[in-house]
Amino acid sequence: MKIVHTINELRNEIALQRSHNKKIGFVPTMGYLHQGHLSLVHISRKHSDYQVMSIFVNKMQFNDPKDYTTYPRDYERDFALAKDAGVDLIFLPDDTEMYQNRLVYIDIEMMTDHLCGATRPGHFRGVLTVVAKLFNIVQPDVSVFGQKDIQQAVIIQKMVKDLNLPVTIIVAPIIREPDGLAMSSRNVHLKGDDRTNAVVIYKSLQKAEELIHQGEVQSHKLIPAMTDIITSGKPKKIDYVSVVDYETLQPIESLKEKSVIAVAAFFGPTRLIDNMIVEKKGDTYTCIY
Numbered sequence: 001m002k003i004v005h006t007i008n009e010l011r012n013e014i015a016l017q018r019s020h021n022k023k024i025g026f027v028p029t030m031g032y033l034h035q036g037h038l039s040l041v042h043i044s045r046k047h048s049d050y051q052v053m054s055i056f057v058n059k060m061q062f063n064d065p066k067d068y069t070t071y072p073r074d075y076e077r078d079f080a081l082a083k084d085a086g087v088d089l090i091f092l093p094d095d096t097e098m099y100q101n102r103l104v105y106i107d108i109e110m111m112t113d114h115l116c117g118a119t120r121p122g123h124f125r126g127v128l129t130v131v132a133k134l135f136n137i138v139q140p141d142v143s144v145f146g147q148k149d150i151q152q153a154v155i156i157q158k159m160v161k162d163l164n165l166p167v168t169i170i171v172a173p174i175i176r177e178p179d180g181l182a183m184s185s186r187n188v189h190l191k192g193d194d195r196t197n198a199v200v201i202y203k204s205l206q207k208a209e210e211l212i213h214q215g216e217v218q219s220h221k222l223i224p225a226m227t228d229i230i231t232s233g234k235p236k237k238i239d240y241v242s243v244v245d246y247e248t249l250q251p252i253e254s255l256k257e258k259s260v261i262a263v264a265a266f267f268g269p270t271r272l273i274d275n276m277i278v279e280k281k282g283d284t285y286t287c288i289y
């Protein structure tokens with residue numbers, strides 16, 4: 001596995017692989033890898049021949065400076081895990097390499113006024129800008145993103161479509177801890193009771209699924225039932241429990257053909273997010289989480 005720090009080195013390596021007709025797969029990350037990240041590599045390998053992973057803690061997408069400085073980092077550990085998972089090349093740029101003269105941004109209207117966009121101003125502008133830059137740098141055929149960050153995955157699909165970027169986006173399932181907590185690099189900050197209590201987020205999604213299978217489709221019924229369960233785990237704060245349309249990410253009164261039920265809550269200082277995609281086929285609803 002190669003590790004490169006500059007755009008030039010990366011482009012030379014990609015050009016070489018392309019000259020051998022290799023299809024390029026790309027998994028962007030902020031490092032501190034866990035099984036969730038590695039599952040994206042496994043999926044990418046099924047769709048491409050040469051695996052690129054970026055590790056870049058993108059300051060621009062952090063609305064809270066403390067969250068940026070305390071974001072966990074362990075590059076040696078990441079290298080070992082990535083190599084095992086079949087990554088061929090790690091791109092590990094520094095801030096100067098990525099943002100030499102930052103004047104141009106990618107932003108999106110409407111789809112970021114709810115969910116995480118409502119409480120994290122500038123976050124998705126940072127995400128879209130860095131992902132667009134990384135796509136231009138790596139020029140992958142395929143890139144894999146986790147359902148875990150569903151708003152991110154949906155707006156990246158929208159950016160690719162609206163800007164005609166020549167890359168296929170795959171959205172990968174959420175990988176969870178044995179008790180159901182969605183894996184996240186930030187979970188390392190969860191201490192004591194906060195860690196055990198955080199499972200209520202997953203339990204609230206299970207409750208929503210149960211209600212949906214009993215015929216409940218109204219947001220004003222699903223949201224309070226989920227909120228009760230999350231509250232029982234004594235979160236420091238619930239940011240949102242929302243039901244939105246998958247395509248537009250706008251709140252909806254009742255479930256549509258494809259909807260998202262999403263949660264964000266703080267346990268101690270740690271902000272956790274999770275979600276479920278609900279698909280309607282005929283009269284049947286399928287919950288994917």
Ligand code: AMP
Pocket residue numbers: 028029030031035036037039040144145146147148149172173174175176182183184185
């Ligand atoms: P991050 O390093 O947190 O920016 O995440 C990099 C990629 O990994 C994003 O596409 C995330 O959605 C994805 N990801 C993070 N956690 C998980 C998880 N538990 N399961 C699947 N994918 C995940």
